[in-house]
Amino acid sequence: MEKSYVIGLDYGSDSVRAVLVDASNGNEMASSVFYYPRWKKGAFCDASASQFRQHPLDYIEGLEATIKDCLKKVDGVLTAQQVKAISVDTTGSTPVAVDERGVPLALLEEFTDNPNAMFVLWKDHTAVEEAQQINEHAEKFDVNYLQYVGGVYSSEWFWAKLLRTLRVDESVRKAMYTWVEHCDYIPFLLTGGTRAVDIKRSVCAAGHKSLWAAEFGGLPPNAFFSALDPLLDGVTDRLFTDTYTSDQSAGTLSEEWAERLGLTTEVVVGVGAFDCHMGAVGGEIEPYYVSKVIGTSTCDILVAPKEEIANTLVKGICGQVDGSVIPGMIGMEAGQSAFGDAYAWFKQILLWPVKNLLADSGVLPEDDLRKVLELVDDRIIPELGKQAEALPVTSGSELALDWFNGRRTPDADQTLKAALQGLNLGTDAPRIFRAMVEATCFGAKSIVDRFIDEGIPVKGIIGLGGVAKKSPYIMQTMADVINMPISVHKSEQTCALGAAMFAATAAGIYDKVEDAMKAMGQGFERTYQPRPEMVAIYAKRYQQYKALGAFVENVAY
Numbered sequence: 001m002e003k004s005y006v007i008g009l010d011y012g013s014d015s016v017r018a019v020l021v022d023a024s025n026g027n028e029m030a031s032s033v034f035y036y037p038r039w040k041k042g043a044f045c046d047a048s049a050s051q052f053r054q055h056p057l058d059y060i061e062g063l064e065a066t067i068k069d070c071l072k073k074v075d076g077v078l079t080a081q082q083v084k085a086i087s088v089d090t091t092g093s094t095p096v097a098v099d100e101r102g103v104p105l106a107l108l109e110e111f112t113d114n115p116n117a118m119f120v121l122w123k124d125h126t127a128v129e130e131a132q133q134i135n136e137h138a139e140k141f142d143v144n145y146l147q148y149v150g151g152v153y154s155s156e157w158f159w160a161k162l163l164r165t166l167r168v169d170e171s172v173r174k175a176m177y178t179w180v181e182h183c184d185y186i187p188f189l190l191t192g193g194t195r196a197v198d199i200k201r202s203v204c205a206a207g208h209k210s211l212w213a214a215e216f217g218g219l220p221p222n223a224f225f226s227a228l229d230p231l232l233d234g235v236t237d238r239l240f241t242d243t244y245t246s247d248q249s250a251g252t253l254s255e256e257w258a259e260r261l262g263l264t265t266e267v268v269v270g271v272g273a274f275d276c277h278m279g280a281v282g283g284e285i286e287p288y289y290v291s292k293v294i295g296t297s298t299c300d301i302l303v304a305p306k307e308e309i310a311n312t313l314v315k316g317i318c319g320q321v322d323g324s325v326i327p328g329m330i331g332m333e334a335g336q337s338a339f340g341d342a343y344a345w346f347k348q349i350l351l352w353p354v355k356n357l358l359a360d361s362g363v364l365p366e367d368d369l370r371k372v373l374e375l376v377d378d379r380i381i382p383e384l385g386k387q388a389e390a391l392p393v394t395s396g397s398e399l400a401l402d403w404f405n406g407r408r409t410p411d412a413d414q415t416l417k418a419a420l421q422g423l424n425l426g427t428d429a430p431r432i433f434r435a436m437v438e439a440t441c442f443g444a445k446s447i448v449d450r451f452i453d454e455g456i457p458v459k460g461i462i463g464l465g466g467v468a469k470k471s472p473y474i475m476q477t478m479a480d481v482i483n484m485p486i487s488v489h490k491s492e493q494t495c496a497l498g499a500a501m502f503a504a505t506a507a508g509i510y511d512k513v514e515d516a517m518k519a520m521g522q523g524f525e526r527t528y529q530p531r532p533e534m535v536a537i538y539a540k541r542y543q544q545y546k547a548l549g550a551f552v553e554n555v556a557y
């Protein structure tokens with residue numbers, strides 16, 4: 001029988017990658033990465049104000065470039081007719097204002113440079129005030145509308161971002177018809193949707209970020225939102241009631257997109273979801289394992305059979321949603337707002353003189369300067385890791401808090417900031433880096449602890465994503481800190497592979513996504529076992545981290 005192939009598209013924070021895989025066994029035939037050009041230049045962002053916006057053209061150009069590149073790579077090996085489906089995962093909550101036709105406003109000429117008309121990236125925290133108001137407002141109602149999102153609403157999410165946008169930008173407010181997640185927009189685009197009301201909303205985004213719950217009959221009522229701010233009056237009418245799991249089809253490729261990509265109009269486009277949810281499937285998650293996509297941030301997923309979870313509500317996580325990962329199971333999400341981003345911040349600090357003084361000095365020709373910068377940029381984190389690993393861990397070592405981008409879990413509070421304690425004149429870059437590695441791992445432990453404390457057993461950890469693959473030092477430290485084995489998945493592109501598994505299921509090649517996972521899963525490359533001698537010292541250090549955290553949380557300034 002002729003072989004079938006599927007495409008998984010994974011939109012990360014900095015880049016989008018596509019993988020083209022054999023639907024029968026998950027073997028990767030081709031892959032391609034595209035870095036968002038406008039984002040790379042820092043356009044439309046202001047890190048000091050926590051404003052991070054992405055232009056829809058970055059996404060659309062990336063979609064076309066990566067899929068075409070994959071197809072070029074397999075030219076002569078397989079035909080376009082053999083490609084049966086595409087599924088997409090994205091970051092989230094990363095919503096955008098669209099007009100009645102479902103067109104993101106930044107694609108209209110008058111809004112092309114307006115950050116409020118662009119996708120508000122998950123890590124944008126401009127809506128902290130709005131999130132706080134939602135939390136206070138929710139307390140006034142008999143129904144607890146925050147019960148399925150850990151009891152705390154975050155500025156990283158849908159409603160806080162929507163309210164902020166409506167408040168700060170009258171022109172966007174007037175032109176906006178509705179508000180759409182990135183993972184719901186791309187399937188709509190690919191299937192040639194022309195009416196925003198037709199956008200199929202994924203249960204993953206809706207349940208984790210928009211307060212949608214079957215138990216509420218959909219979104220909270222208009223009365224909830226209009227009492228929060230009259231600007232929200234009527235907004236739910238233009239949102240949605242129905243949601244879909246990602247094993248379902250959102251439609252087939254439109255003629256325009258089939259032609260643009262060089263595929264057929266028979267290609268099924270699956271319902272989208274968030275990266276870590278599809279990543280958990282790509283990483284072959286099992287009930288009660290925490291799957292961690294460890295990259296810029298971490299996004300942690302645990303699945304458990306619905307009947308076993310019954311009425312258990314886990315406090316302080318980013319939600320528990322029926323079918324957000326695997327249909328029929330409750331998908332629970334948690335995470336850290338900065339993981340690799342914390343290391344990237346430190347790298348930027350260290351690069352400051354190279355970027356600023358050396359560039360101004362004129363000592364090096366421009367081309368050499370660029371090469372030096374690239375070399376140092378590439379080598380700083382791996383080299384710091386090597387040096388940090390060689391240092392003895394003691395209870396008097398420098399200690400850090402990982403809240404560089406606020407705290408996502410446990411108990412979302414994006415106003416919190418990171419800290420560094422215990423410095424002396426002997427503190428050097430590797431020692432600071434070590435403290436940051438420990439802090440990010442302590443943050444990871446606090447999530448596992450929260451699940452356990454709330455009655456959800458954790459059987460083990462699955463490591464996915466850039467950091468899990470690149471840094472044995474960090475993964476070993478994490479295994480020691482959490483005191484649990486961590487298995488790192490073989491796949492280089494687990495989220496994209498997960499999307500491909502969903503694509504194969506949406507196309508009907510598999511009856512359910514668990515079957516796709518079994519057939520297409522790539523297995524694990526290695527397991528980090530906790531080292532007993534390190535477990536003991538890190539247990540002490542973890543208590544110090546908790547004490548520092550409690551102190552910082554109580555310092556008002």
Ligand SMILES: Nc1ncnc2c1ncn2[C@@H]1O[C@H](COP(=O)(O)OP(=O)(O)O)[C@@H](O)[C@H]1O
Nearest residue numbers: 012013014295296340341343344465466470471
């Ligand atoms: N050798 C390394 N050790 C630890 N962290 C690293 C290393 N190389 C890159 N990183 C971090 O990995 C993060 C990017 O992770 P990745 O999974 O590739 O991307 P994304 O989160 O956008 O999907 C960056 O924040 C960077 O600081």
Ligand SMILES: O=C(CO)[C@@H](O)[C@@H](O)COP(=O)(O)O
Nearest residue numbers: 013091092274295296297299
């Ligand atoms: O928060 C979520 C999903 O809810 C992620 O999209 C977000 O952490 C982004 O992940 P990356 O670190 O860019 O892979």
